[in-house]
Amino acid sequence: MPLELYLNDILRLRKPHPCGSTDWTVVRLGADIGLRCLGCGRRVLLPRRTVEKRLKTFVSRGPEYPGESEPE
Ligand SMILES: [Zn+2]
Numbered sequence: 001m002p003l004e005l006y007l008n009d010i011l012r013l014r015k016p017h018p019c020g021s022t023d024w025t026v027v028r029l030g031a032d033i034g035l036r037c038l039g040c041g042r043r044v045l046l047p048r049r050t051v052e053k054r055l056k057t058f059v060s061r062g063p064e065y066p067g068e069s070e071p072e
Contacts, residue, residue, distance in 0.1 A: 003052045005029060008062030010038070013054040017042070023059055 021039025028034025
């Protein structure tokens with residue numbers, strides 16, 4: 001089952017960034033996923049499969065995530 005990612009999702013990864021933070025914001029979607037470190041603000045591009053392997057949990061979901069949105 002493919003991992004569903006949305007812009008502005010906050011991800012927690014298994015391996016901490018050198019700055020000590022494990023939480024990242026999704027800033028770009030595509031074959032490569034753009035992530036911005038919440039600790040130091042650095043941006044990285046990771047292949048989607050790498051993100052799937054490193055993902056520990058979602059801290060929060062972005063506004064485009066349809067799963068838990070209330071009907072309007
Ligand atoms: Zn960092």
